Amino acid sequence: MQALVLRLTKETHRGYRRLHDELLVLGVKVAASTVWEILQAAGINPAPNATPAHGPTSCAPRPTPCRLAKSLVIGSFSLPASIGLAPAGSR
Template sequence: MRFVRLLVLRLARENSNWGYRRIHGELLVLGVRVAASTVWEILQEAGIDPASERATSTWADFLRSQADALLACDFLETVTLSGARMYVFAVIEHAGRRIRILGATAHLTARWVTQAAKNLVMDLEDGPGVLAQTPGSK
């Protein structure tokens, strides 16, 4: 029974959004036959709250934890002094809150956007934080 208790507690700690029923199901998949009520009792005795109370992460928490990997992109539409309409492709790096202009064109096509995205990926492959670097600091 000690093995089952340790396994239940480990699964609960490593998977904070799993409730006792999910843990019970995972134990069955592993070949550990134990009642769902036993899993519930083990969690209660250990003072582990129900999953809904353990897994209270907010959208802001998610963004903070994933900021280094999140990029947002959008198009800006502007009109030049001569009256020409231009489309600007911009990327915002969440971690550094910096904006990177990937290019501008008067004739927006899928091929142009694809190439701009490929160029961005090539820059990102140079290493983490490339978008946060200022020009010449590489």
């Protein structure tokens, strides 16, 4: 079992949950936690591509909608984005 898990890890470069799914497709019944433990014991990160539940850790400011828009369409009229779309205090 360990050899199969480690071989799949080397070939697919996936985390323990996807490895668990692959094993199920192959007909091997094993718990996801067992796959986790095998990877941990081998010194392999069980979840290499995991991201925090609250999203990216960078605190970069998000662009305001006025910076993304090139023009504002109201009905059949089109106005340049620079007219009246700048956030308060930015002028």
